Structure formats: structure tokens, C-alpha cells
Amino acid sequence: MRRNRVLSATAAGALLVGALTACSSDSGKDGPVTIKLVEYQKPRIAVVKKLIPQFEKAMAKQGRHVKVELVADTLTDDQFRTKITQQLHSGTAPDVIDMGGSNVTGMAGAGYLLKLDDYLDKWHGWDQYYAPAKAAARQPDGSYYSLPHEASVQSLFYRKDVLKRLGVDTSQPRTWDELIGRLKKIRAKTGGAPIVIPGGTAWGAGSWTEGFLPVMAGTGSTFYDAESRKWKLKSKGLTATFGLYHDLIKDRLLPVRDLQNPNPWEPTKYKKFPKGTLPVSAQGSWGWKYDWGPDGSAPIKDVRKKVGTWDYPALVPGTKPHSISGGGFGYSVNAHASDPDAAVELAKWLSSGKPLAKQLVAVGAVAPRKDLAGVAPYKNEPSLLEAQRKLKSCVQPPLGDGEDQVSQAVQSATAKMLSGKADGGQAAADFAKEAKELLGSTRVAK
Amino acid sequence: MAATTTVEREHERQHDPGVAAAPARPRGRRPAWLVLQRAVQYALMVLLALFCVVPFAWVALTAVDADGGSTVQVPAFSLGNFVRFFTDGDTPRLFLNSVVVSFAATALNLACGVFGAYALSRYRFRGRTTFMFAILLIRVIPPPATIVALYLLMVKLQLDDSYLGLILAEAAAALPITLWLLKGTIDAVPYELEEAAWLDGCTRFGAIRRVVLPLVGPGLGAAAILTFMAVWGDFLTPLVLLQSPDLYPLSIGMFRAFTAFNQVDWGVLAASALVYMAPPALLYIFLRRHLMRSSIGGALKG
Amino acid sequence: MQRPGTPRAKARRTGTGGRGALPLLLGPSVVLIAVFVIAPAGYGIYLALTDTQLTGFAARDPHFVGLENFRNLLGSEDFLASLGRTGEFVLWSAIIGQTVLGMLAALLLRQKWLRGKGLFGTLVLLPMVVPEVVASLTWASVLSSNGDGTLNRLLSLFGSGAAAPLQDSPMVSVVVINVWRGIAFAMIMFQAALEDVPDELIEAARMDGANALQVFRHVTLPLIRGPVFLYLLLTTITTVGVFGLVYFLTQGGPGQRTELTSIYIFQHAFRDSQIGLGSAASVILLVLLMLLGLTYARLAKVEV
Secondary structure, eight states: OHHHHHHHHHHHHHHHHHHHHHHHSOOOSSSSEEEEEEEOSHHHHHHHHHHHHHHHHHHHHTTOOEEEEEEEOOOOHHHHHHHHHHHHHHTOOOSEEEEEHHHHHHHHHTTOBOOOHHHHHTOGGGGGBOHHHHHHHBOTTSOBOOEEOOBEEEEEEEEHHHHHHHTOOOSOOSBHHHHHHHHHHHHHHHSSOOEEOOOSSTTTTHIIIIIIHHHHHTTOOOSEETTTTEEOOOOHHHHHHHHHHHHHHHTTOSOHHHHHSSSTHIIIIIIIHHHTSSOEEEEEGGGGTTTTSTTSSSOOTTHHHHEEEEOBOBOSTTOOOBOEEEOOEEEEEBTTOSOHHHHHHHHHHHTSHHHHHHHHHHHTOBOSBGGGTTSTTGGGOHHHHHHHHHHTTOBOOOOOTTHHHHHHHHHHHHHHHHTTSOOHHHHHHHHHHHHHHHHOGGGBOO | OOOOOOGGGGGGOSSOOSTTOOOSOOTTSSHHHHHHHHHHHHHHHHHHHHHHHTTHHHHHHHHTBTTOOSSOOOOOBOSHHHHHHHHSTTHHHHHHHHHHHHHHHHHHHHHHHHHHHHHHHHOOOTTHHHHHHHHHHHTTSOHHHHHHHHHHHHHHTTOTTSHHHHHHHHHHHHHHHHHHHHHHHHHTSOHHHHHHHHHTTOOHHHHIIIIIHHHTHHHHHHHHHHHHHHHHHOOHHHHHHOOOGGGOOHHHHHHHHHTTGGGOOHHHHHHHHHHHHHHHHHHHHHHHHHHIIIIIHHHHHO | OOOTTSHHHHHHHTSTTTTTHHHHHHHHHHHHHIIIIIHHHHHHHHHHTBOOOSSSHHHHSOOBOTTHHHHHHHTOHHHHHHHHHHHHHIIIIIIIIIHHHHHHHHHHHTOTTOSOHHHHHHHHHHHHHSOHHHHHHHHHHHTOSSTTSHHHHHHHHTTOOOOOHHHHOHHHHHHHHHHHHHHHHHHHHHHHHHHTSOHHHHHHHHHTTOOHHHHIIIIIHHHTHHHHHHHHHHHHHHHHTOOHHHHHHHTTOSTTTTOOHHHHHHIIIIISOOHHHHHHHHHHHHHHHHHHHHHHHHHHHHHO
């Protein structure tokens, strides 16, 4: 009879659901300790997969039975950020999370991440870290919530070969005006936008960390006051930075349409830059391997010969060209991890010696510690070693609670400029207004 | 409102209603005008039909194309895409998840709905009309307006990122329509039949089983199909509630595949689309004849 | 057999099985609806009054901020623009596009002499019954900016160059897609409504010399006013809730040109972790819908 059919269908459904739920949940708690590690980028997944058995062996030698489960899911930065936020919020996140430093502030603030200070103080590895790397990882409350295993240097990458061919000067431009002059020349010859700097909402958080922030950080204006813990939303530097975006858009030097579409790095960094039609790109040092290296997303043959780097030119009078220490990924531990000691062990092991060297080379990151220069395979990477030398003289970007909200406001203000609805001054004003609303008046300086 | 007519019934009609009726006029009066009118109407019909169906050409052709691209091309016939879909990597799991969630949610929805509708139909209790009205009002709420709070609520109930949570949310969302539909259908079942069953010694539940359920078959079918289609095709709810890739249904899987940009396998994507659209399309088209007539009409009247 | 209404039958009605069965029968449904439909609505209103976020210190310690989120939203260009876009979207796709084409389809189906109506009906149904993700995917190919995208092929037949509709006219594109998707529902509703128009009236009007258009305007239309308004209400509600159809293709872009309010809510609540703000936007959306519903009801009553 129908009722029975309905009942049995429901029962069957429930059984099936139960079985499948059991299948997808993790293995039992008794026995070895299992730590879950999440990686969301292909090259990292590939290299970490091979390192895990070595870690487990190293633990076994110490008499500890530890198993590491790698959670591999290929996502964009923003997709991952949304997902890990939800997981941390609901308490179902993995134990060790490998992610960019820009995510850490917000999550640490929310209480999702384990405070690592005690562990780090007792670890000799930590003494080997460069001061800028440590400073970049220190959160507004003075503690550490991630163990950085990378550093990077943010610069302007350019196609030496293309510029030479077009007869454009390839020396370090001292000011943005100088650079804009060269860019206009390139545009006159190629007919297309010659430079890409992340901006707008489609690029997501990258518009902030890789686009706006590096330019802003070199202007000399204070953005975040660590003492009062407040953001300064109106300053000469901010106006200048928004003004720069506007000038680039006005002179049609930025690929506006590409920047407005989903995954804007695809047509720009992965198609036009390798092709040579868009010869200048704001980029972090990982670009040597992760983006344009032989195993990268969009390989360029003989990349070391064809590509060079410039520091960011000076924007505001009285400043010098600079490169920015960009972050890199760091290992954070879930505040509710069932075995935090083991999780931190994993983080420390992956951030030292050969395992670290392998990861750095796979991704094109710069070592945050002094003692990596002689470790293979890292020691064989001239571009990375060169960037590491620059690390000491890099400018530090500001770091503060509410960074996510500021990032958002930057994204929408630059998006408005891209769609032609605002000029530099209006964008700066819109930014100040929106950031204030999102941060709340307690975090905004008068 | 009268029950929706089926296309077939048209042929039974004697009169010719509607706009361009051929009136009972003397023959030969402006036949050319009439021919033109009819030609125009045929053209309109064909254009409209083409408009509706041409977009599917890509899906159909690329699904059987060995090297499918993102645009329509003459296919190099092969069923390889389907084979890959059912065996390769994560795609079979997507399909399985869609099946599990849709069937379970529909079953749960029907189980609660049929008994709830029975109660609404047969019992006169205080607040009944308010309840019916409230259910109608719920229909006004668009999913994006409650999804934020639903997500947080699910987290608090620890039902997020799980089959169970998704199934419960989907079943609940479809309940208002199911209750309305089935109440209307059950209303149409004469109470006397149940009473007769009681007189014959049945219990109340027995009477429901023997008398009511067989008669609401079409209604149950309609509710089942509507619910199944809604859950099967749902995008927003799983997008928000699920984070583990091995729980993703086809809608989310296809979204991730489509936005992967550089590495899109168009052939497999088209094959997934075909597989994904087959169940609701077939269900609806084959069964609408039997269902549309009685139950939707009943519900609409109610 | 006893007739209902007689004393014995009346006693039976509230007897066997009794009212005890009521909670058991209706209970599960009520619980499900209360927990998963009503509770979120209420919780959403509460959240809208807080500054809840998923990251940052506010996540640990959400505060009650009263109407501040609402004030922010109503002063926010982005939000108001998204409302405008949603209105545009509803107006062009639901109120105009689907209604006109759906009515056309329904009228065509009533022509006795038209052959192939079965096939026609099935084909028109197809866009409605497929999942919205598939609908978006099919149109991704049609609107492809490639030279051999379906639309571009068609344009080249007419001698026009290749177009990139999703880049240049994204709103028009999603409106067209939504119209395509909704024709079937309109057709079904209008078919039912047209049934109720008595043939005699049509005949009489024809006899009096009215042409097709006049018959439609003065005879048919007034009689189907009620169902038409009901349809308009239903489709407006559904269209305001459209998310996947647009998000799959554009994710609100390019820029924010297709950011409907549903997408705005999603982006702000989940991509930017602004739970309080997203909830407030949801509440505003609901209030607007309620107002719209009341307006429709008022209009329908006046006419019918």
C-alpha cells in the first residue's frame, strides 16, 4: 500500500544517508592521532603529499604515532576563504590550515585559531626567522596565530623582451609619472592596456593585498596606527593611491573589462602577460614559479631571460621606489584541534630544512628564515635568493583588526572607478565612508 | 479557476474559441486574409518553439562530442563523456549526492505532508485558517532572504555540512506547497467513504490507508514531482550549507567545474548537464498528462 | 448508509481516532516548518539588529546595534543600486517578457486548427523543467563571445559582427534568459484562465464585427484579470528570489552590473562575512515584497 511504500522509502533513504555519512566522516579516534591538514592550491598539494610520509616517519622515530590526513580541495583564494570561515565558525575545520597571512587577522580576532606564542618561544627554529617575517605574522594583540613558512616580495614584473622590442626604457622607473609615460608609449604601440594591477571586486581580496596595499604602503602615510588600534581612512597617501588608479584607468592603461569579470587574473596574468600583449604586472615573487614557472599555471619559456622586476616607483613626492614584503602562507592551528601539540609539530616540521625548501621551490616563495640559503633545492633558485636579499629592505604593510573590512571597502571603491562611476577623489571619499561604516567608529581614527 | 486543460483536450472542442476564431460566416469571405493570419500564427509558434529549444543544442551536441568546445560544433560522435562522467574522479559522487538528497527529501516531505494535509482537511480546529494562511504567506518568502539566518541556525544545530541538514531544510521548504496541494486533493475525497470504512470496522488510520491514500495517488504524484524537481535543481541552499566536496550535489559540482575556467572539460560538463536535466524533464513531460488534470486543478480551486 | 449531517455521522466525525491523532498527524510538518522556515525568518530579523560577523573580533562578541545596519544599507549606493537592478529584472523579464510571450503561447495553443501543438507545448516546457544551472549553462554557450557562439552565428547571418552580450549588455542577457525560463509557467496559468472565457461571448463580439485584437482587449482580458494578477504576483515573487540562474553565469558581474539584491545578500553575508548587514538586507527585501504583495492584492480586488 502506498503508505508502506512511503515509509519504506523514508527508511531506505535514512539508512542510505546514515551509511554515506558514516563513510565520509573521519576515521576513529582510538589508536594513532590523526591530524587533518588542508591545502587548496595544486602545487602545494602536490609537494605536501610527498612530504607527509616523511613526517609520519620522523614522528615514529620519536615514538609518537601520528597520522596526517591531507584535505585537498582546489579553490580560488576567495572561495577558500569563504569555506574555511564557515568551517571554523561551525567547528568542523581541519586541524592545520595553510593559508595566506591576510586571512589570519580576521580569524584570529574571531577566536578560531590557536595562539602559538608558547610553542614558538621554545623552538630554536623561530630564532632563525627574519624580523620582518616575524613582524608580518604578529597580530594586533601582539601574539602569533600562524607560523609563516614563506615570505614574498611584491614588485612590478615586466617583460624585458617585449619592452626592448618596443624600444621602451627598462631601467627602474623612479616615479609613477615616469612609468606612466612609458606605459603610454607601450599602449600607443600595442593598442592594448599595458599594465595590470589588481582592483575591483572580481579580484577579491587580491585587489587589496596585491593591488592597492603595495602602492599605498610606500606613500609614507600611516594607514593603521598600531598604538591606538585605529585606521586612518583619509590621508595624502590614500588620495594619491586612488588617484593613481584613476589616472591609469583614464589613460586606458588598465584592462578595465578583464578586471570586472570573474577570475580576472586568467585573461591578464595567464594569457596576455605570457603572450606579451600586456607586459607589466603587479606580482609577488611567487610568480617566478607559481604563475609563470615551468610547472606554473601559465608557463613562460625562459622566464628568467624574458622577465624582470621593478620596485614600485615613488608615488608621493619625498618617497623612494620600494618593494613590499608581501606575506606568504603560514600554518595556523585550529583553536579546537583535538591534539594541538601534534598539530604544531606538523607545522614546525613543515617549516624547517628540506621540507620547507621543497615547498618554497614548488611555489616560488622566499624563505622567511636565514638558514635556508644553503639547503637544496632552494639554494638552486637564483630568483628566489635574490628576492630574499631584498626582504631586509622591504616596506612592511600595515596589519590591523578590521583588515577584512578595509579590504572590502577598497574593493568597492576601486570597482566604482573601473565602471567609470567615480574619479580618484570620489573613490577616496566613498572608501572612507564605507570603511567607517564597516569598521564601526571605534576602530576609526578621527 | 478551472483545471488546466491539456493540449490533447483541444481536439475535443467543438467551438473555436480565442482570438482568431473562424466565425460562422459565408464561405469565401476574405480567405486570403485568413491564410495570412494562420501563416503568421504558425510562424510565431515555430519561432517561439525554436527560441525555447535552440539553447539546448549545445548541450546535446557537445555531450556526445569527443572534443567538445564551448560553442556548438559538429560533434565527433562518442559516448566517452558519459563514460567519464560515471566513472572518473568526483563526478559520480555528485550524481549520487543529488539522488540521495532529492529522494530522501521528497520521501520525508511526502510522509509529513500527506498526514499533515489529512489533518488539515478532516479536522476543524482553531487556528486552522490561520495556519493555512500562514503557509500561503511563507510561499511569499524568497530563499535568498532567509538563507543567511538558516545557515547560522544550522550551524547552531550542528546540521551544517551534512546530508541530514540539507535534507531537512529542503523537505521543510517544500512542505507548504505539498500541504496545500494534498489538502485540496484530500478535500475532494468524500468523507462518506471513510465513514463507510469505519462502519466496516476499520480504525481511523486503517481507513486512511485503505480509502484515502489510493484516491490521492495523482495528488501525491504531483507533490512528489514538484518537490523532487525543486530539491534536485536547488543551487543556493547546498551552496551555503555544504562545504565538503564529497557532499556536493550536481548543481554545485557543475558550478565549480564551469568556473574553473582554464581547465573546463566542456564535453563532460555537457554530459553532466544532460544527465542532470534528464530526470526532471522526463518526469514532468511523461507524467504531466495524468497529474495536471486532477490534482493541480484541485489545489488551485482550493 | 447514513448521510453526513445526521446525528450519528456527526458523532463519528469527532469520534474514532479522536483529536488525539491531530498532533501526531500535523506535528512533524509543523515542527519542520517552524524550525527550518519560520525560525530563520525570525532569527534573521534578530541578526539584522546586530553587528554579527564571521571574522574579526565582532565574531566573538556580536553587539546589538539597533537600526544601524538598516541605516547603512539605505544610504549605501551599492545596495540601492541592487534594488534598482532587481526591479529592472522583475519588470522586464517577469512582468513584461514572460507575460507577453506566455500569453501568446497560451493563445496559440487554443487555436483548434494549429497542428503540432503537442510538440510545441513540450518544447516550451523544457526551459522551465530543467534545473537552473543547466539553463544558465545552455545560455553560456549561446551568448559566448566566440565567433561561433550560437548568437554570433545568427548575427553573422544578418551581417552583423560578433557581440559579447554578457560583457556589453549583461542585464539584457539575464533578462532574456529569465524570460526564456518563465514562458512555460505563464503559458500554463493563462491556459487555465482562458478556459473560463465563454465562447459565446467571443462569438458574439465577432458577430458584432470586432477584430481579433479588439476581442482580446475588450472581451478576453477583463475576464481573466484575476488570474493574470495572481500570475503577476507569483512570478514577481519567484523572480525576486532568482539567484543561481544569474550567479552561475556572472557572479554579479561584470563589475556589479548584474548584482541583484539576492546576489548582494549572498556576497555580503558569505563572501565578506557580514552576517548582520546581509540579514538586514534580507529583511528589507522581505518588507518590500510584502508591500508589493499588498499592492497586487489591492489592484486585483479593484478590478475583479
